[in-house]
Amino acid sequence: MKSTTSKRSKKAVTAAGKSARTAAKRLRSAKTVASPAAKRQAGTRSKRIPVRKGRALPAGFEAIERFVKRWALPTQNRRQARRRKSTTAELQDFYDDMLPVLPSILKHVDTFPLGELPQASQRLFFLALSLAEVAPHIELYRGDPNVPYAFEESRFVAEHGEKIG
Amino acid sequence: MATATGELVRRHRWTQLYPELGQGPIPTEPYVSEEIYQREIELIFKKSWLRVARVEEVPEPGSYKVKRLHFANTAIIIVRAKDGVVRAFHNVCSHRGNTVVTETGDETFGHNKSAVLPCRFHGWVYGADGTLVSVPEEDRFYSCFERGHNGLTPVATDVWEGFVFINLDPRPLHTLAEFLGGYAGHFGGYPYAALTECYSYTTYLDCNWKIGHDSFSEAYHVTTIHAGSFPNVFSTGLADVQFFGPHRTCAVCLNLTQAPTKVAVVAGSVHRGSLVQKAAERRMLPPSINPSGRHDFAFELSTLFPNLLLHVAEGIWFTHQFWPIARNRTIWEGKYYVRAAQTNSQRWALEYAQVLQRNAWLEDTQTMENTQKALESGAKRYLNLQDEEILIRHNAHVLADRLAAAE
Incomplete structure (x- = not known):
């Protein structure tokens, strides 16, 4: 609700980012489909490292690395949207694996000052924030990906919705 | 000051305390009438602080x-x-x-x-x-x-x-201090500015401003409306209902009967951000709030007339405000203030508390447009209020009196 100008421009940025991401995705899938060689090449060490780097979590959290792509999301709006688009089984799977490591995640992130997390730890923290978003749906709403008997969620505009963290 | 303590089975205790409000039903007309809406705007919204x-x-x-x-x-x-x-x-x-x-x-x-x-x-x-x-x-x-x-x-x-x-x-007919009257004394001294982390929401609602206002003015709905988000929470009744001229306040008392969920336990151990979390010792509430020190006190719920609901609790304060746009259209603003996180884990705990509170507000808001639609039918001329809905009754009386006085 702070200056709608910034909200609008943020929206524009998000939209731009989205289309860029979509374009990149299309490009990637096109490559994959077009050339098995390219696919193989992507699997070679030199190509693989950046991808691997983008998914890596701090040592000890390898077991939940499989959630990074889907759930390491920087804003509440994106975490909320992802939760709403997920199936009950996906939410349950994420919750089941995240819950046991939650205390060690919180311990880990507190070895850094507030808001000063290195990249891999930041990713881990985003996963924990997604658990905060998902937990009520498993613990309270019987796996319903939406808040049951509630107002249309997208009509609530959160001033902090696009804030990172 | 009229407080009520030691209330056992005094089922009609609030209307007994405030007999001038009566016990009868209240009319539906003010929720749907264009004429009443226009008068509320001219005589109340354009003349109140x-x-x-x-x-x-x-x-x-x-x-x-x-x-x-x-x-x-x-x-x-x-x-x-x-x-x-x-x-x-x-x-x-x-x-x-x-x-x-x-x-x-x-x-x-x-x-x-x-x-x-x-x-x-x-x-x-x-x-x-x-x-x-x-x-x-x-x-x-x-x-x-x-x-x-x-x-x-x-x-x-x-x-x-x-x-x-x-x-x-x-x-203005009154200064702000005159307008607030005893309300200022009751709510003064709480450290509003110290709780700097604000989670703010807004939406447009297709309903009269009073429908939104009423929905947040009682705890009778907690067991039903919040069965999803707060299944372990039951209202143990209002306490300390008081009126300050057109303003009104009360304590919402909640019984937290079941153990919190696993994630809520972790969040609660890190930071205070949730209303349905047992409060730590009394640190910031002024002595006027929960004067008898009830253990089931959850938060003070008040209306600063005409359109601001201000709530204070230990470590949390929040507001709802309803801005009329038309007879059947309203802007809602919900703002939730907590102490800012000092650590990353506290930041996480606040995220959990705030997400759950957002969900509860989504539950609260769900009924509002439906109520408006139903009342537009004209099928009902009156609404029935029970004793725990005394704040809604008071609002209906204050508004009717103000409009009548202007005749």
Whole structure:
């Protein structure tokens, strides 16, 4: 609700980012489909490292690395949207694996000052924030990906919705 | 001061305490009538002190917030001047009526380093105290034009506990202090400014402003409406209901019967951010709140007449505000304030608490448009209120009395 100008421009940025991401995705899938060689090449060490780097979590959290792509999301709006688009089984799977490591995640992130997390730890923290978003749906709403008997969620505009963290 | 303690099975205790409110049903007409709506706007909204900002939103000289008030077809610039004083003006240029600050929505924020407000149309410049300080080509206006008489149109403004109020009446009947009366004493002294982390939501609702207001004015709905988000929470009844002229307050007491969920336990061990979490010892509540020290006290629920609900709890305060746009259209603003996180784990705990609170508000809001639709049918002429809905009854009486007094 702070200056709608910034909200609008943020929206524009998000939209731009989205289309860029979509374009990149299309490009990637096109490559994959077009050339098995390219696919193989992507699997070679030199190509693989950046991808691997983008998914890596701090040592000890390898077991939940499989959630990074889907759930390491920087804003509440994106975490909320992802939760709403997920199936009950996906939410349950994420919750089941995240819950046991939650205390060690919180311990880990507190070895850094507030808001000063290195990249891999930041990713881990985003996963924990997604658990905060998902937990009520498993613990309270019987796996319903939406808040049951509630107002249309997208009509609530959160001033902090696009804030990172 | 009328407080009620030791209430056992006094089922009608509140109307017994306030017999002037009666026990009968209240009419549905004020929720659907265009005529009553127009009178509420003219006689109440345009004459009452209304909370439009927090001082933290205009922190420095030159900081401003422009808030559109649809019901009055105006927007108000709330601006801090170099003398530190926060003032308010209509956002209308004295030249040819353009908006001085270009608005980008219902709320527009900005800062001008020189603490002036320039109009983009022809470059007229106003000081943050409203004076017209500069007019390009001033000598080409005529002798009848006086710069000193053409400042921004002021709006009565005052501040209480960091809340900025305006009154659209050019000559308000009461000062803000007079208007607040005993309410100011009851809610003064709480450390509002210390809880700096604000989670703010807004939406448009297709309902009368009072339907939203009523929905948040009782705890009777907790067991049903919040069966999803707060299944372990049951209202143990209101306590300490008090009226201060048109304003009203009470304590909401909740029984937390079951153990919190696994994730709630982790969050609760890290930081206080949830209303349905057992409070730590009393640290910030003023002595006027929960005077008997009830252990099931959850939060104080009040209405600062006409449209602000202010709630305070240990470590949390929050507001709901309903801004009428039309008879059946309303802006809702919900703001939830907590102590800012000092650590990453506290930041996480706040995320959990706030997400759950958002979900509860989504549950609260769900009924509002449905109620409006149903009442529009005209099938019901009256609504039935039980004793725990005393705040709604009080509101209906205050509004009816105000409109009748203006006849």
